[in-house]
Amino acid sequence: MGRLNGFRFRDVARKLRHFGFRFDRQAAGSHEVWFHMERNLYTVLPNHSGDIPEGTLRAILRQAKIETDDFLRS
Numbered sequence: 001m002g003r004l005n006g007f008r009f010r011d012v013a014r015k016l017r018h019f020g021f022r023f024d025r026q027a028a029g030s031h032e033v034w035f036h037m038e039r040n041l042y043t044v045l046p047n048h049s050g051d052i053p054e055g056t057l058r059a060i061l062r063q064a065k066i067e068t069d070d071f072l073r074s
Contacts, residue, residue, distance in 0.1 A: 003072060004054045009047050012057065016045070018074045019066055034064075041065060 013023075016034055021043065024035035030047045043063040046052065052060075061071055 002054045004057045004068065005051065007052050007057055008050070009045065009052065012045060012052060012060065015071060015074050016043070016064065019064065019070075021064065036064070039065070 013034075019036070020038065021034040021036045021041075024033045024042070027033050027044055032045045032047055034043050034045055035041070041064055043060050045060060046056065058068070061068060
């Protein structure tokens with residue numbers, strides 16, 4: 001089990017808000033697009049029940065240009 005296991009949609013959304021991201025729009029299916037206005041960055045967040053897979057969360061953080069350690073500390 002990696003360090004990024006066990007995060008649900010609500011946890012990740014709260015942390016993205018902490019880093020300045022805001023909900024932008026609904027995407028295909030149950031996915032949401034989040035946007036950081038000052039840094040002009042987008043990321044896509046799946047709104048599924050259960051935990052977000054570690055690889056998916058790593059991709060979200062890479063899109064958002066958030067370091068793993070910073071994400072875990074927030």
